[in-house]
Amino acid sequence: MKLYDGNSWNEAKALKFFNGASWVNAAKGWIFTGGGWIQHYPNFPVNYSGPIITGNNNVGQILTVSNGSWNTDAAYSPSSYSYQWKRNGSNISGATNNTYTLVTADSGQSITATVTATNSRGITSSNSTNSILAVPKALTGLSLTDSTSTPSAPSTVTVSGGTNTWSASWTNTGASTYGVRTNNGTISYSGGTSATGSSASAGSATVYVKSINTDGLVSISWTASDGASQYSVSWTGGNSKIVYSTSTTISYPTGNNVSISVQPGSSNGYYADGQSSNITPSQKESAETSGSTSSIVDPVYAPSYISYTENGFSGSSLVVPGDTGRYVVSGTTLSITGISAPGATAPVTYSYQWETNSGSGFNANGSTGSSYTISTGQGPGGTEVRCKITASNTQLAGGGSTSTYSSSTGTIINQYGTTLQQPTSISMSNNVSPTGGTLYWNDPTFTIGIGPSYSSWSYSPYWGTSVQWYRSATSGGTYTANGSSLTRSITTSQNSATRTTAGWYYAIFTPYNGLGNGISTTTRFPSSGGFQFT
Numbered sequence: 001m002k003l004y005d006g007n008s009w010n011e012a013k014a015l016k017f018f019n020g021a022s023w024v025n026a027a028k029g030w031i032f033t034g035g036g037w038i039q040h041y042p043n044f045p046v047n048y049s050g051p052i053i054t055g056n057n058n059v060g061q062i063l064t065v066s067n068g069s070w071n072t073d074a075a076y077s078p079s080s081y082s083y084q085w086k087r088n089g090s091n092i093s094g095a096t097n098n099t100y101t102l103v104t105a106d107s108g109q110s111i112t113a114t115v116t117a118t119n120s121r122g123i124t125s126s127n128s129t130n131s132i133l134a135v136p137k138a139l140t141g142l143s144l145t146d147s148t149s150t151p152s153a154p155s156t157v158t159v160s161g162g163t164n165t166w167s168a169s170w171t172n173t174g175a176s177t178y179g180v181r182t183n184n185g186t187i188s189y190s191g192g193t194s195a196t197g198s199s200a201s202a203g204s205a206t207v208y209v210k211s212i213n214t215d216g217l218v219s220i221s222w223t224a225s226d227g228a229s230q231y232s233v234s235w236t237g238g239n240s241k242i243v244y245s246t247s248t249t250i251s252y253p254t255g256n257n258v259s260i261s262v263q264p265g266s267s268n269g270y271y272a273d274g275q276s277s278n279i280t281p282s283q284k285e286s287a288e289t290s291g292s293t294s295s296i297v298d299p300v301y302a303p304s305y306i307s308y309t310e311n312g313f314s315g316s317s318l319v320v321p322g323d324t325g326r327y328v329v330s331g332t333t334l335s336i337t338g339i340s341a342p343g344a345t346a347p348v349t350y351s352y353q354w355e356t357n358s359g360s361g362f363n364a365n366g367s368t369g370s371s372y373t374i375s376t377g378q379g380p381g382g383t384e385v386r387c388k389i390t391a392s393n394t395q396l397a398g399g400g401s402t403s404t405y406s407s408s409t410g411t412i413i414n415q416y417g418t419t420l421q422q423p424t425s426i427s428m429s430n431n432v433s434p435t436g437g438t439l440y441w442n443d444p445t446f447t448i449g450i451g452p453s454y455s456s457w458s459y460s461p462y463w464g465t466s467v468q469w470y471r472s473a474t475s476g477g478t479y480t481a482n483g484s485s486l487t488r489s490i491t492t493s494q495n496s497a498t499r500t501t502a503g504w505y506y507a508i509f510t511p512y513n514g515l516g517n518g519i520s521t522t523t524r525f526p527s528s529g530g531f532q533f534t
Helices: none
Strands: 002-004 009-011 016-018 023-025 027-034 037-040 047-049 062-065 082-086 099-101 110-118 124-127 140-146 157-161 164-168 177-182 188-190 194-200 203-213 213-225 231-237 239-243 247-253 258-265 277-280 284-296 308-310 317-319 325-330 333-342 349-357 363-364 372-373 384-392 403-407 438-440 466-470 486-489 496-498 503-512 522-525 529-531
Touching: 027 333, 037 363, 062 110, 140 203, 140 277, 164 177, 164 284, 177 194, 177 247, 194 203, 239 247, 308 496, 325 438, 333 384, 363 496
Parallel strands: 157 284
Antiparallel strands: 002 009, 016 023, 027 037, 062 099, 082 110, 110 124, 140 213, 157 164, 164 194, 177 188, 177 203, 203 284, 213 247, 231 239, 231 258, 258 277, 308 333, 317 325, 333 372, 349 363, 349 384, 384 403, 438 496, 466 486, 466 503, 503 522, 503 529
C-alpha cells in the first residue's frame, strides 16, 4: 500500500485502525483511484535465508527441515508454512511435513525440501540451502567363523627301503601339505605326495603321514542393511571385494590374525557405516596313516665322526705377571688317547698330523705320532699347537675317511726352569778406573723367562736387576755396603752410580721378578777386587 508523504509515494508496511480501544493492523485497505475505490493488500512473504535440513542420512532415520528466516513485519509476515520433500528434484508423494523418514528408494539419492510461506497477500516458496545424500542403513550383526576344513587322512601310505634310506608315497587328499615322520622322529613337511628319509641301520621303518590344511577359510555373515544393494568386504593386506548377498567367505593363511570390515552400499557407490572384527583361522590336521617296510639295507660305510680324548693339553702351566691367562709350557707332552670312529665299519685306521701356528696360520710340523712334546724354543712369537686326526676305512667298498682338529694349546711359554739364572756378562761402559764420581755398567744379559721376543715385559718372569755397591778404603780391605741398592728394571734406565768418597768398589747384581721365586743367585762385578775411585 502506497502513501504520499508530501514529496513522494512510499510503500506502507502496515495500515492501522483504531477500534475504540486500540490500534490494530488492517488486513487490507481501500484506496480511491480518482475513478473509484479499490482494495489494497499487504506484500507477499519475503525470505531472508533458506531452510536447512538436519538429521542422520541412513535409510530409516528421520530428517527435519527448518522454516528458514522470513520478514516478520506486519505487511510481510507469513501466517502459515507448508512443506514438500524431493528426491533428486522430484516431489516425493505424501512427504509434506517438516519431517521425513528416509526409505529404501532414497538410498544413494539426493534429498532436498521446499518450504512455502503464506500470508493474506499470497505465497512465497524457498528451497533448502543444503541437500542430504541418503545412504543404506548402518551395518549390524557382523559374524566371523573359522570354517577351515579338516582334511581327510591319506587312505594308504606305501613305504620302500633302500641303502640306509626309505621312500614313502601316499594318496592325495587335496591338503595344503602333509606331515611326515618315522617312528617317534621329528615331523617334516611335504608339499607333494611323497617323501624320503635316512635310516641309521638296516631293518624296518614305519612312516606316518597326516594331511594338513594351512589354507584358512573364514565365513562372514551380517544382518541385511535396508537400502543396500551391495556390500564392500575388505580385510588385512589391502584386499577387498563387492558382495551382493549378506554372507561370503575369504581365504587367509592359518595362524595369522585377520581384520575384516563390511560396509553396506548402493549401486552408485555410496556406502554407510560398517562393522569390523578379527579372527585367526587355525591349522586343521587329520589323523595319521602309517605304512612300513623291512627292506632297508646297511652296507659298509665310512666314518661319520671321530671320538677322542685330548690328554695333557693342560700340562704344566705358568701364570705370568699382569695376566690371568694360563699357557702351556715348553717341554710339555701333548697326547691323543681314547680315539674311535663310532658307526664306521671295521677295519678303521687312525693317523695324526701335528700343526704349529707361529702367527701366519697352522702348518704341519712333521710330527705324526699320537703324542707330541713341545720343544724348548717354541715359545717366542706366540706359537700354538694343535693336532689333525683322521679315521679311515678307504680299503672297503663304501668306505672313506673323516678328519677333525683338536683344540689349540694357545700361546706356548718358553720357560727354561723356575729359577732365575745369574747374568752371563757384565761389563763397564766407561773407563775401568773411573774418575769424576760416576760408575757406569752395561745391562746384564740373561737366559731366563720366555725369551727376548715376547711382546710385553710385564708378562715376563724377569722384571729387572737390583744393584748394590760395596766400598773399601783399600784394595784388600773390608768392603761394606755403600748407599742404598739401585733398581735397574726393564722399563727404566738406571745403569750408573755416583759416589762421593774415594776408595775401592765392586757391585752385586741380583735378578728379580714378580713371581716370588728365582732370587737365588747373584753376580759380583768385578769377580774379584774392585774399581779404584779417586
